[in-house]
Amino acid sequence: MFRGLSGKRPVTEAQIKMQDGLIYWHSGEHCCNPRWENAYQGFEQPVEEKRKFRERFFRMGFDSLERSLNIVDLFCGRGNGLAVLQEMGFQNLSGVDLSPALLAKAPDRARRIVADCRDLRFEPQSVDVFVVQGGLHHLPELPTNLSLVLDQVAQSLVPGGLFCAVEPWDTPFLRAVHAVSFWKPARRLLPKFDAFATMVEEERDTYYSWLSSGSLIRAEVAKRFDVTLEQVAWGKWMFVGSKSIPRQ
Numbered sequence: 584m585f586r587g588l589s590g591k592r593p594v595t596e597a598q599i600k601m602q603d604g605l606i607y608w609h610s611g612e613h614c615c616n617p618r619w620e621n622a623y624q625g626f627e628q629p630v631e632e633k634r635k636f637r638e639r640f641f642r643m644g645f646d647s648l649e650r651s652l653n654i655v656d657l658f659c660g661r662g663n664g665l666a667v668l669q670e671m672g673f674q675n676l677s678g679v680d681l682s683p684a685l686l687a688k689a690p691d692r693a694r695r696i697v698a699d700c701r702d703l704r705f706e707p708q709s710v711d712v713f714v715v716q717g718g719l720h721h722l723p724e725l726p727t728n729l730s731l732v733l734d735q736v737a738q739s740l741v742p743g744g745l746f747c748a749v750e751p752w753d754t755p756f757l758r759a760v761h762a763v764s765f766w767k768p769a770r771r772l773l774p775k776f777d778a779f780a781t782m783v784e785e786e787r788d789t790y791y792s793w794l795s796s797g798s799l800i801r802a803e804v805a806k807r808f809d810v811t812l813e814q815v816a817w818g819k820w821m822f823v824g825s826k827s828i829p830r831q
């Protein structure tokens with residue numbers, strides 16, 4: 584079992600500029616598109632979303648991790664992933680998102696950091712585990728932005744630290760979901776399909792760019808992390824890897 588090494592504080596006092604319980608590394612003011620945020624919040628009720636996250640954390644092996652590990656949830660949105668980790672007993676949690684409005688809903692026992700994930704300021708080798716779920720596909724420029732995020736993740740991780748990701752993936756199932764969701768009668772009848780289609784409309788450029796870049800994404804990840812789990816199913820890619828230790 585990976586036990587972590589850090590004991591180091593991932594965020595120093597000098598980096599903490601607090602307002603209303605949030606730490607600001609970025610103003611966050613231009614990040615939020617209200618139509619997308621409304622759709623995201625209507626897509627799944629918090630109870631459903633937490634059930635999904637709990638099942639994913641279990642599949643990624645979080646139940647066997649030390650509860651004292653330093654875990655950072657990137658692109659954490661309204662923080663239901665953090666809430667589940669907290670319920671599982673993890674005590675040292677941080678969430679990063681560009682949207683102060685969403686972050687304000689995340690559990691306040693976690694450090695809640697308003698930041699652009701392309702400009703992270705964690706101390707080197709201070710984080711045991713990074714998680715990202717449904718965030719990387721918002722990056723506007725591939726592969727440069729992905730490379731930026733992954734470099735910073737790798738620098739902030741302790742040796743052997745874990746990088747865990749769940750992102751949309753181009754599969755026949757996802758194509759079928761797109762076809763149904765964009766069908767007008769389905770959108771009118773089922774709010775979930777409408778919310779999904781609205782999110783895709785609002786993030787169209789980055790979403791489709793992500794979906795068409797599978798091999799490039801895998802190559803960027805493989806440069807920095809040794810894979811321990813990789814699965815593609817039901818329109819999702821799940822990855823768990825540990826920080827590669829350079830050979831002497």
Ligand SMILES: C[S@@+](CC[C@H](N)C(=O)[O-])C[C@H]1O[C@@H](n2cnc3c(N)ncnc32)[C@H](O)[C@@H]1O
Nearest residue numbers: 658659660680681682698699700716717718721
């Ligand atoms: C689809 S949501 C996912 C939220 C959460 N991980 C979940 O699964 O519910 C994507 C989130 O990424 C945030 N985001 C987009 N670009 C970002 C960036 N460059 N840095 C930080 N957060 C960003 C958005 O504000 C949004 O909350």
